[in-house]
Amino acid sequence: MRGIIFTLRLNSLYSIRIPFTWQSALTYPVLPPSAVIGLVANALQRYKNDKHPRGYLEEVEEKILWAGSRLLTPCVVKSYTTSAITKWEDIIGGKFTNALGRQFAYSQNLQVAIIFKNNNSIIDEIAYALITSPLTCGDSESPLTVEATPEIKEVEEVSSNIIETPFPVPFGKKIEIIEGNGQIYLMHERCLKRENKYPLGSYVVPIKEDKGILKPTILKVKVEGFKVYRIEHFSICAPLELPESSIQKSKKRGKKKG
Numbered sequence: 001m002r003g004i005i006f007t008l009r010l011n012s013l014y015s016i017r018i019p020f021t022w023q024s025a026l027t028y029p030v031l032p033p034s035a036v037i038g039l040v041a042n043a044l045q046r047y048k049n050d051k052h053p054r055g056y057l058e059e060v061e062e063k064i065l066w067a068g069s070r071l072l073t074p075c076v077v078k079s080y081t082t083s084a085i086t087k088w089e090d091i092i093g094g095k096f097t098n099a100l101g102r103q104f105a106y107s108q109n110l111q112v113a114i115i116f117k118n119n120n121s122i123i124d125e126i127a128y129a130l131i132t133s134p135l136t137c138g139d140s141e142s143p144l145t146v147e148a149t150p151e152i153k154e155v156e157e158v159s160s161n162i163i164e165t166p167f168p169v170p171f172g173k174k175i176e177i178i179e180g181n182g183q184i185y186l187m188h189e190r191c192l193k194r195e196n197k198y199p200l201g202s203y204v205v206p207i208k209e210d211k212g213i214l215k216p217t218i219l220k221v222k223v224e225g226f227k228v229y230r231i232e233h234f235s236i237c238a239p240l241e242l243p244e245s246s247i248q249k250s251k252k253r254g255k256k257k258g
Helices: 033-048 053-063 122-132 246-257
Strands: 002-010 064-071 075-085 097-107 109-116 143-158 162-165 175-179 183-187 201-205 207-210 213-216 219-223 226-231 234-239
Touching: 002 122, 002 226, 033 053, 033 064, 033 109, 033 122, 053 064, 053 122, 064 213, 064 234, 109 226, 109 234, 122 143, 162 234
Parallel strands: none
Antiparallel strands: 002 109, 002 143, 064 109, 075 097, 075 213, 143 226, 162 219, 175 219, 183 201, 207 213, 226 234
């Protein structure tokens, strides 16, 4: 297998909305797996631009085994009150806007790692697309750039069940945190619905808070029921098999019927 590692430079505040938070929208400090997949699919679509954007999303998601990100530099998260326009016409004295709370984060650099199924040829296209396409972090208001050329790395599966990792780790009964600090977030592992569902998984993000500032750290964990991969000198804890999207399943069923 092969993977890709690249560093993001955030050019502004960013807001990656945590699901089910709206009128008081909270943000992740790092890109969840679904946002990494969306970032890559968006870069590929802007680079090639020969089919519908959703087609690129389906192609990328099908070929990714694991995706994650981590802080490289300290991160500050602050809450602000924004004004949203709710209607364009009303009587004199009517209310046109609504106050909404929203969190924004800022960190100078994030690092992203992606592991692909098999030795996929799409990796080379993605590496080039990332440095030639305009990119955003979480939403269209948060521009970013990729520092240097993304590195394509060999990935190996390792047998150790005790690992040290700076990347988010699934949180559950089969994960034992031996050492380190982290905060738990609910994250989407994929962008596309599976069996008409859009499940959230619990992840421990290796960060610690010091005087209101989030700082990157490393988790030492014991894992059972997960595969462990090594990309460069990083260990990654991934589910045994990520469920396929409902779209992919329906395509397969359609082929069998034909």
